[in-house]
Amino acid sequence: FLHLSHLYHPLTYHLSPLSIPLDYLQTVNPRRYPSNPLVQQLWEALYGCSPSPSLSPSSPLMPPCSGKETLLEQHSAYMNTSSPRVAYNVYKAVYAIAHSLHNLLHCQAGAGPFHNRSCADSTNVHPWQLQHYLQEVAFYISGEEVNFDLKGDSIPYYDIINWQRGSGGNMEFINVGLFDGAKDSGKELVIQEEKIVWAGHQSKLVVSVCSASCAPGSRKAVRRGEPLCCFDCVPCDSGKISNQTDSIDCTECPEDYWSNADGTLCIPKVVEFLSHDAMGIALTVIAVVGACLTVFVLVVFLQHRTTPIVRVNNSELSFFILLSLTLCFLCALMFIGEPTSWSCMLRHTAFSITFSLCISCILGKTLVVLAAFTAARPGNNIMKWLGPKQQRVIIFSCTLVQVLICAAWLMAAPPYPSRNTQDQLSKIILECSVGSQLAFWCVLGYIGLLACLCFILAFLARKLPGNFNEAKFITFSMLIFCAVWISFIPAYVSSPGKYTVAVEIFAILASSFGLLFCLFAPKCYIILLKPEKNTKQHIMGNKK
Structure with a gap:
């Protein structure tokens, strides 16, 4: 030196x-x-x-x-x-x-x-x-x-060396790139890939792995007892995603989002309710047809209100039943569409009150039929207790009980719209929560009580004399009504999403059609097609 x-x-x-x-x-x-x-x-x-x-x-x-x-x-x-x-x-x-x-x-x-x-x-x-x-x-x-900097370090400058075997079998060190710390950011590293010779004298990078990389939408699951480079690619569970290659774990989507089909992206959940789609339109058409058919029967009865078959079956109660059945068909329309605070309260209360009114009218008709045949016995004047005023009181009282139950329901815990994300994790179901479960089942229970009472009274009067004994038709109509609503309960509880509402609408329409056809189809048949039987003698059983 x-x-x-x-x-x-x-x-x-x-x-x-x-x-x-x-x-x-x-x-x-x-x-x-x-x-x-x-x-x-x-x-x-x-x-x-x-x-x-x-x-x-x-x-x-x-x-x-x-x-x-x-x-x-x-x-x-x-x-x-x-x-x-x-x-x-x-x-x-x-x-x-x-x-x-x-x-x-x-x-x-x-x-x-x-x-x-x-x-x-x-x-x-x-x-x-x-x-x-x-x-x-x-x-x-x-x-x-x-x-040199304050730490005594100089600007880094490195050669990138590739060990290669020469033509004579000797080992050669070939410069294939460099790292210059003095250059601008992002330009420090320079590699000449065409000069690199990999193992086996190959110009391309040799892939030496146990398992191929896991694509986005899956995660790596290490095989027990094998090296870390050996793993299985497991698709992400529903509701979880991975958007990177070789993800170790899948990320759960937020509450209002769900994974797409590939498991790579969280997308907003589908919002579901009984809208005016194919199913909604079909139920709407059926409800409107039922209401129009009921109005048609009402018009027929009004035009033939002076005929014996209409008068003998208490025309006033028949008109009340037809009006309430029309409302029953129309209230089914309130169950279709996006739930709101007003629609949720109105759909349940309107349904319960209209059906209570309808069954109350049928109950009054059943009592009148039963009393009419009982009054034919000597010394029996029961009909004076079932005049038109008394019939109206019975209908009003039975309906008032349901109105009071609905009023207490609305004041205590009324129905309200809710977002159900538990029944179907991939969807947000917009539905009407009933609020008070007790009030909801009390409403249905009261309608069932009136229907059972009608069925029992009509069943007792089914064998009373007469060529046109309406008690038989009331018995059959109440049997269909009770069968529909008894089967409704398990179907309502087990149906998912918008099908819960569809089941409820189907029960309303099925029971309404059952009452309409069982009570009024025989009368309309005689009025329109067999007018010769629409006589007092035929109805009383005297054909002469």
């Missing part, structure tokens, strides 16, 4: 980073450099022996070297002198020291970097003083900038 006195003017010297001669490396041995610890460590690594056991306290168990060990060709890593990287680093280090000493020795008195702006003593330079200048040094060598 250069003597410090020669570094007064370091820029006048030019140290060339030449490659170290191979002949010189072959002459290196512990006998020539007995006090060099690097040679000691090199011999220990290459031959597993200690040239001077007394100088190698770190490896006391190594046997002593024979002294005849020489560097051979198989020590290619050490003998390779094709790359001057190490020598070039030494070259830059000497220049960095030279520039630092140059700046130190040319310090102007009173403008120094140390205490009281003093300079270092050129005859007694301390290491910390030289280090100060070393951290601030900056110079160029062959177009490359050399400087």
